[in-house]
Amino acid sequence: MLIEANKSALLVIDVQEKLLPGVFDNEMLVNSCEWLMGVAQLMDVPVLGSEQYPQGVGPTIGTLRDMLPAEDFVGKTHFSCADAPEVNARIEALDREQIVICGMEAHVCVMQTALRLQAQGKQVYVVSDAISARNPNDTAAAIERMREEGVKMVTREMVGFEWIGRSDAPQFKDFSKKFLR
Numbered sequence: 001m002l003i004e005a006n007k008s009a010l011l012v013i014d015v016q017e018k019l020l021p022g023v024f025d026n027e028m029l030v031n032s033c034e035w036l037m038g039v040a041q042l043m044d045v046p047v048l049g050s051e052q053y054p055q056g057v058g059p060t061i062g063t064l065r066d067m068l069p070a071e072d073f074v075g076k077t078h079f080s081c082a083d084a085p086e087v088n089a090r091i092e093a094l095d096r097e098q099i100v101i102c103g104m105e106a107h108v109c110v111m112q113t114a115l116r117l118q119a120q121g122k123q124v125y126v127v128s129d130a131i132s133a134r135n136p137n138d139t140a141a142a143i144e145r146m147r148e149e150g151v152k153m154v155t156r157e158m159v160g161f162e163w164i165g166r167s168d169a170p171q172f173k174d175f176s177k178k179f180l181r
Helices: 026-042 085-094 106-119 136-148 156-164 172-179
Strands: 008-013 047-052 073-076 098-104 123-132 152-154
Touching (some): 008 026, 026 098, 026 123, 156 172
């Protein structure tokens, strides 16, 4: 099954500035999340961000926070966004059957969210080159477990090209110039 722009939403999980220094390959993670958010905006795909206990951990890194209105970042204390009533209500309000996930940490909030959303009947796609954790072994184990549980593992370019769908789409020229460098 392909990811369709008019059926999907992007969920950016907990890419918080205070946590990033300890996360493996954090610059790549932020760049990939920014890339996905930009393509989502180009394709009118709704984007929602979560923040794990922002009162203590602080906000999402500024480069990502600047891409969305402040109200599109929702604080939570549950690890799974689907278990956090405030975030799950926002996901449900988007009325999208496909949820594309990026963020951190892969083996905690990302994986728990993916598994719970899948259990709720959503089609879940985790962007393997846009997730990370402090230990790369945790990311690898999370990817393996999610795949075993039936979560679709994709790359950011797979998402972008599937959202665009065709080379004569009106957005393809912008996509090609801004996102395929």
